[in-house]
Structure formats: C-alpha cells, structure tokens
Amino acid sequence: MSFKEIRAEIGADKILAVSKLQPAQKIRDLYEQGQRAFGENYVQEALDKKDLLKDLSDIEWHLIGHLQKNKAKFVVGQFALIHSVDSLELAQTLSRQCENKQVTQKILIQVNLANEESKSGFDKNTVIADWTKLCALPHLTIEGLMTMPPLTETGEEVRPYFKELRELQQTLQKQTDLNQHPLNKLSMGTSNDFRVAIQEGATLVRLGTILFGARN
Numbered sequence: 749m750s751f752k753e754i755r756a757e758i759g760a761d762k763i764l765a766v767s768k769l770q771p772a773q774k775i776r777d778l779y780e781q782g783q784r785a786f787g788e789n790y791v792q793e794a795l796d797k798k799d800l801l802k803d804l805s806d807i808e809w810h811l812i813g814h815l816q817k818n819k820a821k822f823v824v825g826q827f828a829l830i831h832s833v834d835s836l837e838l839a840q841t842l843s844r845q846c847e848n849k850q851v852t853q854k855i856l857i858q859v860n861l862a863n864e865e866s867k868s869g870f871d872k873n874t875v876i877a878d879w880t881k882l883c884a885l886p887h888l889t890i891e892g893l894m895t896m897p898p899l900t901e902t903g904e905e906v907r908p909y910f911k912e913l914r915e916l917q918q919t920l921q922k923q924t925d926l927n928q929h930p931l932n933k934l935s936m937g938t939s940n941d942f943r944v945a946i947q948e949g950a951t952l953v954r955l956g957t958i959l960f961g962a963r964n
C-alpha cells in the first residue's frame with residue numbers, strides 16, 4: 749500500500765510516520781508528499797535529524813522510544829509530543845527539566861497492557877494509582893495514552909488491548925481536569941495492526957515499515 753492510499757483511507761492527521769533508522773532523505777521525500785508528523789525512537793538520532801531537516805519549517809517531531817531519565821534534559825522543548833512517558837519518576841524529571849528551560853511539554857502516558865517484561869510502560873494499576881501525582885506536575889500537559897501491544901501475525905489478536913486502552917482513557921478522563929490535561933489522544937497501532945487500532949479509536953497510528961520499507 750502506498751502512503752497516498754493509507755492517507756486517503758485513515759486521514760492525514762492520524763498518521764505518525766516512524767522514521768527511526770531511516771535516512772533523513774526518506775523523511776524529506778515523505779514530507780514532500782505532504783506528511784508532517786514524524787516519530788523517532790533514539791534521542792541523539794532524532795536531534796541529529798531535526799538539525800539536518802531544520803529547513804522544513806512546519807515538520808513536527810515526536811519521541812516514541814523508551815527515554816532514560818538522564819536524557820530528559822535533552823528532549824524537553826524539542827518534541828511536539830513525547831509518547832513514551834513510562835514512569836512517575838520520568839515524568840517528575842521531565843517536569844523539573846521543563847522548569848529549568850521555562851517550557852511546557854506535551855506528553856502521552858505509555859501503558860504496558862500485556863505486562864510484557866520486555867516492554868516499558870506503566871502497568872494499568874500503577875497509572876491509576878499515580879494519576880493524581882502525574883496530573884499535578886506543573887510543566888507537563890497529558891494529552892493522552894500510548895500503548896505498544898505484543899507483536900502478532902494478525903491485528904485482530906491485539907484488538908482487546910486497543911479496547912482496553914480506550915476504556916482506561918475513559919476511566920481517567922472522569923478523574924481529570926480536562927482543561928489542564930485534554931487526554932483526548934490515543935497513540936496505538938503500527939504497520940501490522942493500524943486498521944484495527946483505527947476501528948478502536950486510535951487518533952494516531954505509528955507507521956514505520958509500511959511507509960518507509962524495512963529499517964537498516
């Protein structure tokens with residue numbers, strides 16, 4: 749499937765093009781076809797590409813990979829949205845770094861719904877337990893939730909996780925001042941399962957391979 753077909757099917761505003769390990773030229777090519785939001789996993793690679801592509805004035809960079817606390821100072825204010833806030837300690841560190849830099853950072857809370865050891869993210873019960881503290885952090889705006897379900901052959905097998913993320917969003921919305929933290933975004937679905945994710949209410953699907961081909 750081509751970029752144009754996917755865009756026609758799900759809408760331009762729902763596509764985050766995941767460009768990790770892809771050369772800057774491929775990002776430029778997709779930008780020229782109209783894509784604006786790009787997601788990167790590794791901080792240094794992302795900052796290098798931002799610099800290489802700084803002539804693209806309205807490009808939008810998202811950070812989607814696991815973030816170590818000691819890198820927080822390099823990322824605040826550099827990304828339109830950080831999808832991978834996976835612990836209260838990381839959120840607290842990001843908020844402190846925002847204070848230093850006098851910026852506000854938009855974030856998503858990453859939830860590990862299958863409790864996979866290999867994946868980062870809050871467990872569901874921990875998000876609920878930490879929610880008041882997360883919402884109280886002064887320099888972060890929580891825009892929604894992100895999940896990365898287990899890899900499967902068919903998207904259908906991950907439908908329950910996408911449903912569960914949407915239900916968790918609804919539960920948390922009831923406990924949130926939505927003027928402060930809109931909590932209206934759901935970042936879920938990749939090349940394998942984006943259609944199912946859209947059916948279950950994804951507002952952003954993170955598409956790598958299907959847009960750029962295999963990674964180096």
Ligand SMILES: *Cc1c(COP(=O)(O)O)cnc(C)c1O
Pocket residue numbers: 766768789812813896938939940954955956957958
């Ligand atoms: C790499 C990555 C993707 C994209 O995966 P594809 O299968 O290439 O579409 C999406 N989300 C995260 C968090 C990733 O690390």
